[in-house]
Amino acid sequence: MNHNPAxxxxxxxxxxxxxGDLDCLDDLVTDxxxxxxxxxxxxxxxxxxxxxxxFVTQVLRIRYDIEDVFSTEDRVVLRAVAHxxxxxxxxxxxxEGGSYAMTTAHIYRTEGARLAExxxxxxxxxxxxxxxxxxxxxxxxxxR
Numbered sequence: 001m002n003h004n005p006a007x008x009x010x011x012x013x014x015x016x017x018x019x020g021d022l023d024c025l026d027d028l029v030t031d032x033x034x035x036x037x038x039x040x041x042x043x044x045x046x047x048x049x050x051x052x053x054x055f056v057t058q059v060l061r062i063r064y065d066i067e068d069v070f071s072t073e074d075r076v077v078l079r080a081v082a083h084x085x086x087x088x089x090x091x092x093x094x095x096e097g098g099s100y101a102m103t104t105a106h107i108y109r110t111e112g113a114r115l116a117e118x119x120x121x122x123x124x125x126x127x128x129x130x131x132x133x134x135x136x137x138x139x140x141x142x143x144r
Contacts, residue, residue, distance in 0.1 A: 004071035006110035010078060011069065013053075013115070018063045022050050030116045037120030049118075061085040064104075076108045076115070082122070092133030100130040 009028040016022050025046040032044045035052055042048030056062045062084040069078045082102045086095030102123050109117040128134045 003073060004076055004110055005113040006108065006115055007069065007071045007076045009110075009113060009115050010076040010106070010108050011066070014064050014066055014078065014080065017053060017057055020057050022053050022057070025050050025053070028115055030111055030114045033114075033116055033118075035118045035120075037118060037122075059087060060090065071110075074110050076110055078106045080104050080106065084127070086131040086133075091128055091131050095128070095131040095133050098131045100127040102127040 012024060012028055016024050016028075029046050029049050031046075033046065033049055034044055035042055035049055038048075038052045040052075042051055062082045064080040064082055067079045067081060069076070071077070080103075082104050084100055084102065086098035086100060088094070088096045091098075091100075103126070104123070105121040107119045108115045125134070129136045
């Protein structure tokens, strides 16, 4: 049973990513929201979150399939698979236009019905292996 009213906000963020319509962020995150997973500095609040999610949706063209969601009193956690398109500047030369599926986990700290902070864990190594920009490890040569 969900006791955290912000779980709906977290799910709505992923719907917004998948639709590309990020206008709802003003209603979903706090004015001082911080995304700790951004690869570049962001201003706090909805404007900063909109910047990184615009990069995610427009440059990386990521869409998510949510696998699990659960919450505690002040946290919402989602496990999802991101489906994206390779970009040479991000994934390395030769990635441009290739597709990948990347496992992710998202942890939100919540305040009431809004999201206050985000931490993301992404299998970027696996995505680059899929895109062919780095070689998969040869497990036969790994010392045990």
